[in-house]
Amino acid sequence: MSSTGSGPAAIPWAELEAAALAVRDRAYAPYSKFHVGAAVLVDGTIYTGANVENASYPLCVCAERCAIGVAVAAGGTRLAAVAVCTDASPPSSPCGACRQVLVEFAIDPATVEVVAINPAGERRRWTLAQLLPDSFSGRELPT
Ligand code: THU
Numbered sequence: 001m002s003s004t005g006s007g008p009a010a011i012p013w014a015e016l017e018a019a020a021l022a023v024r025d026r027a028y029a030p031y032s033k034f035h036v037g038a039a040v041l042v043d044g045t046i047y048t049g050a051n052v053e054n055a056s057y058p059l060c061v062c063a064e065r066c067a068i069g070v071a072v073a074a075g076g077t078r079l080a081a082v083a084v085c086t087d088a089s090p091p092s093s094p095c096g097a098c099r100q101v102l103v104e105f106a107i108d109p110a111t112v113e114v115v116a117i118n119p120a121g122e123r124r125r126w127t128l129a130q131l132l133p134d135s136f137s138g139r140e141l142p143t
Contacts, residue, residue, distance in 0.1 A: 009044060011081045016041055017117050020083040023048040027063065031055070036063035036092075037085040042076035042105070064098035068105060079105040082114040082128075091116035091124050099132040109135060 016039045024037025027050040036051040049066025064084060071079075082102060086092040093116055094102065106112040109128040116124045129135075 009080075011041060011113070012046070013081070013083070013115065016046060016081055016083040017085070017115065019046050019048050020085040020117065021119065023050050023063075024085045026050045028052045031057065031060075035087065038063035038067040039083045040064075040067045040071055040079055040102075041081040042068075042071040042074075042079050044080075045071075045074070045076065047071040047074065047076065062095060062098050064094050065101050068101055072105075077105065078107050079112060080107055081112060084114065084116045085118065086116070087118055089118055089120065089122055091118045091122050093124065093126070093131065096132075099128065100135065103128055103132055103135045103137070 019039035020037045023039065024035050027035035027037065029035050029051055031053045037048065039046050039048045047067050047070045049063050049070055051061065051063045052066060053060045064082065079102060084094055094114060103109050106128050112128045114126050114128060114131060
């Protein structure tokens with residue numbers, strides 16, 4: 001029996017972080033000047049997103065939600081890992097709205113990890129359940 005091919009696949013953290021770092025250059029952030037890149041591993045594929053701002057400020061879209069939208073549009077459903085890159089030191093964590101959206105697609109919030117990085121190489125890491133404990137999952141909704 002082969003010892004490969006069973007159990008959860010390893011997370012390609014180096015590629016995920018590199019993708020978040022690279023897509024950060026595409027951020028459209030003329031108002032905040034806060035450039036954010038995000039990479040999500042969904043169904044084994046890396047999808048990326050950047051923040052997209054608007055002169056009507058409440059319409060700004062965060063990088064994490066942009067990446068999830070790209071993944072879903074490609075047919076993805078199961079989120080296994082997240083990397084977010086900003087210039088902040090220490091690296092900035094996802095906002096509350098993005099945490100909720102990430103939880104929606106997480107294989108398991110208790111095990112799905114989010115890494116926040118910056119170009120200087122600093123790194124912070126949490127599980128989604130740490131970032132958003134006791135989250136609303138929709139299980140409470142009537143069927
Ligand atoms: N932003 C993100 O892209 N992700 C977050 O989790 C926090 C904030 C963006 C939104 C806006 O374009 C800029 O950062 C400042 O809030």
